[in-house]
Amino acid sequence: MIASRLEVVDTIHLRRPTAPFLCRLKSSVGLTDKEERLVEALQADIHTYAMGTHIHAEGDSTVHPWVVATGWACRMRALPDGRRQIISFFLPGDSIGVLGLQHEAVQCTIAAITDVELLNATRLAEAVNHMAADMPNIIEVFRKEAIYRRRQQLDNILRLGRLTALERTAHLILELHDRMEIAGLAHDGRYPLLLTQSQLGEALGLSLVHVNRTMQQLRHDGLIELKSGWASIFDRERMELLCDYKKIVV
Amino acid sequence: MIASRLEVVDTIHLRRPTAPFLCRLKSSVGLTDKEERLVEALQADIHTYAMGTHIHAEGDSTVHPWVVATGWACRMRALPDGRRQIISFFLPGDSIGVLGLQHEAVQCTIAAITDVELLNATRLAEAVNHMAADMPNIIEVFRKEAIYRRRQQLDNILRLGRLTALERTAHLILELHDRMEIAGLAHDGRYPLLLTQSQLGEALGLSLVHVNRTMQQLRHDGLIELKSGWASIFDRERMELLCDYKKIVV
C-alpha cells in the first residue's frame, strides 16, 4: 500500500509537467473529461526560459499565455536609476497572461528567476476568455483565481506600506508557503525557496543586507529555517500572529 | 460666447450629479441613446454617506454597486494594533463595486473620506456584468477601467516599495490630479484635494509629520502649492521627472 502511494506521488509530482497546475485545479473543483484532456494537452508544447531571461518585456502589448510547469518567475518594474520592485511571483502551477486585463499600460517585465519550464496555454486562454460552455470548472477556477490574485496585491500593499521588515518578511514567507502548498509542492511547512536575498529584498522593499539580518532573527526566534534552497516554517501560529497573516480562502 | 460657455460648464460641472461620471465616459467613447438614458437614470437614486462612515464593511461578501457623484472615499485595511493602510481612493466619477471580482476574501473597508454622494448603480452593474449587447460603449469603458485600476495598483506597489518620501508624495499628487482631470474636476494643474495630511500618510506609508515636511519641500522647490483644500501643480515636468511618473493611457 505504502509503496503504491509513493508511486502515485512520484508520478504526479515529479514526472508530469502539468502536476502543479492540476493540483491547483483539483484543490477546488473536479474536472470534466474534456477539461482533463485540455490540461493534458498542455504538455505537448513546453518552452524553457533560462534563469534571468525575460518572458515578457515591458511594453509588449499582449502577454503570451503560459502555465508554469517548473521554476519561479516574477513580474517586476524598474526605475531609471536601477531600483527595481518585484510586484508578484509566478510559482509552478500559476498561469501567466491567461486572465484578461492585458494592456501595454500595465508596463511590467516578466522575468525568469530560476530556469523555468512553461506550458503553452493558448488553448486554455481561449477557453477561459470565451467562456467556453463545455469548460465550466476551469472557468470557475480562473474566476476565483482573479479574486485570489487581487487579494495578494492588496496584501502586498499593506505589507509594503505598514509592516516592519520582520513582519514583511514573515508575511511573504507564509504567502509563498501557502501558494506552494496549493500546487502540491509544500509538505509539513517545508517548501523549496529559490530566491536570493537580493530578490527577496526587491520584493519586500528592503535592502539585501537587511533581509539577511531579518531572516536571521526569524531563524533565531525559532520561527523558520532556511537552508540550501528550502524554507521550513516551524511555528506557523506565532508567524501568523507576528504579521497578522490570514490565509486566503476563495 | 464666453458667458454661454461658462453656463455650460456650470450646468455640467456643478448641477448634475452624473457630470463627473459622464465626463469620464465621454473622454474615451461616445454613447448610444440607450446608454445615455441609463446614465441619466442614475440620478434617480442618490445616497449620501457622511464623512467617516463606512460604505462597505470589511467582510461583507458583496459590494453594492455605486458611482461616486461628489466627495472622496477610500478602500483601506487595518491591522489589529491600529495601523491602517489606504489601498486606493474613489474620486467623483469612479465606480465602486461595479467591476466584478467581488469576494469576502478581499477584506477591505470602504470609507467616506468626505461627505459622499453616491448614485445607485445596480442597473449599470447588471449591464456591465451581463455584457448587455446594447451597451457596447459602456462595457468597453469598464473593460478599460479594469486595466486602468490594475495599473494604479502596480504603481502603488512600486511607490510604496521603492520610492522615497518625496518621490512618493509627488507621485500620488500627480496620480490624483490626472484622475480628477479625467472627471473634469481639474483645470490648469489645479484640483480640490480634500485629504488631511494624516490620510495622505496612511496612503503613502508615511507618518503625518513626515508628510507635512515632505510637502513643505515640494512647495519650497516650487513644484506644487497646497492651500485651503486645493492642490496646484506648478511644474509638471519636474514633478514627473522627480518620481518617474507616467500618465496612464488606456
Place this chain on the structure above:
DNA sequence: CGATCGCTTGACGTGGATCAAGGTAGGTGG
C-alpha cells in the same frame, strides 16, 4: 469662548540603508 481638528515646528530616537570586507560553495579551466 473654550474645544476640537488639522497644520506646523523642534528635538530626539531608531529602523533600515549603505559601505566595506570577508567567508563559503559550486563551477570551470588548466
Place this chain on the structure above:
DNA sequence: CCACCTACCTTGATCCACGTCAAGCGATCG
C-alpha cells in the same frame, strides 16, 4: 587535482530617512 572565479551569504561600522514625542498655532464651530 588544484587554482581561480563568481555568486551568494554574513558581519561590522556608520549614516540618514523617517518615526515619535511634544508643544504651539490658527481656523472653525457649537
